Amino acid sequence: MADRARVAVFISGTGSNMAALLYASKMPDCPYRIVLVASNNPQSPGLDLARAEGVATFSLSHRGMGRAEHDAAMDQAVLSAGANFIALAGYMRILSPDMVKRWEARMLNIHPSLLPKYPGLDTHARAIAAGDSHAGTSVHLVTDVLDGGELLGQVEVAITPTDTPQSLAARVLAAEHQLYPRVLASYVARGSDPRFLLRRIRNLALDLPETYERESHGSAGFRVGTEKSGKFFAYFSDRHHGTPYISLLVKCGSMDELENLVEAQPHIYHKPAYYGASGWIGIILNRADTDWDLVSDWLQRSWRAVAPARLTRLIDAADSF
Structure with missing residues (x-):
């Protein structure tokens, strides 16, 4: 193996x-x-x-x-x-x-x-x-x-x-x-068990303020904000589009950052089909050495990228103390 x-x-x-x-x-x-x-x-x-x-x-x-x-x-x-x-x-x-x-x-x-x-x-x-x-x-x-x-x-x-x-x-x-x-x-x-990995992702994602889960194109997705105006900040992908990866998809800062991360660390990151063209990066989860602190950091970063300003202001204020 x-x-x-x-x-x-x-x-x-x-x-x-x-x-x-x-x-x-x-x-x-x-x-x-x-x-x-x-x-x-x-x-x-x-x-x-x-x-x-x-x-x-x-x-x-x-x-x-x-x-x-x-x-x-x-x-x-x-x-x-x-x-x-x-x-x-x-x-x-x-x-x-x-x-x-x-x-x-x-x-x-x-x-x-x-x-x-x-x-x-x-x-x-x-x-x-x-x-x-x-x-x-x-x-x-x-x-x-x-x-x-x-x-x-x-x-x-x-x-x-x-x-x-x-x-x-x-x-x-x-x-x-x-x-x-x-x-x-x-x-x-x-x-390598998608059920176990999804449970871990779910716990981390739903621990962030005002988040909830919603299925998107057959995959678990996580949104922040209201039911009407909320935005997705993460998706769970189980070997979709023929890839061997079970991965967390999160928003990247730019296409340049995405391409550089995938090139430099292909054992950790990949460019997902369909989502990659929109600036979403895949963090590979089905590895023996998955860094869950890194996964948590990416979830928080992606959450911040789409969360309402009223929520990020509260977090920033709390972090300042």
Whole structure:
């Protein structure tokens, strides 16, 4: 696949979940590839496996280092590898708030319990002690709340009357190896799902003052102003007119700016059929590295270009404080 998501995996030990992600990535239809395996334990056996499979590695012991300093080094390794996402796979370090914030909605973790039950350690012993009929595993987004981010997937594992924490852990680990690659693949592939992309565009567009949605030529469009005199400031285009792009169409400042942007950054911008001749530029959304801050900035800029002066004056006044 030409535009697969680039994933960095953080490990501390054997790296069995990393291995599951790595071998799944070798399948021809997998939407991600592993570009880095990084560890806080230079002796991690998982690093040897990654090297044997031709994957770049990075290791740095956290001993004697502050949390923020160590996270910054790990972060730099991820950025140098060009990763779009981080998958924590048995990484036994709590990350700093700055690190979590930088990778918001792009960092996943797998946890050996059916969250929100039993965050933290000793999950299997706690499930058995509680008399639960099932344990399991969960994949979630990483936030500043320990094991508290949005749940992306779970698998239940039955607890038998003779289970010990060790025997239960072995079966849960097998479930983890099935769950994590599937959830990661589904999550990173959302960037090619027009329904997901339209929801993100809709939320950003309708967050602007006095905006509403109206269909135009079969596509979702967004207008500002009254129902009678409002003007379109954005359209959502799903591979229309034979293009391979799912894109946001917004008003450009001039045809010269449009042509220059498309020529200089063809992986981000394109000149849409029909609309391009009228000064609308397409921002390509179905990419592994879509910059949503850039998308938001373009929506605001396009909104300002057609919004009534009474609205832009209010925004300008608010910005001056």
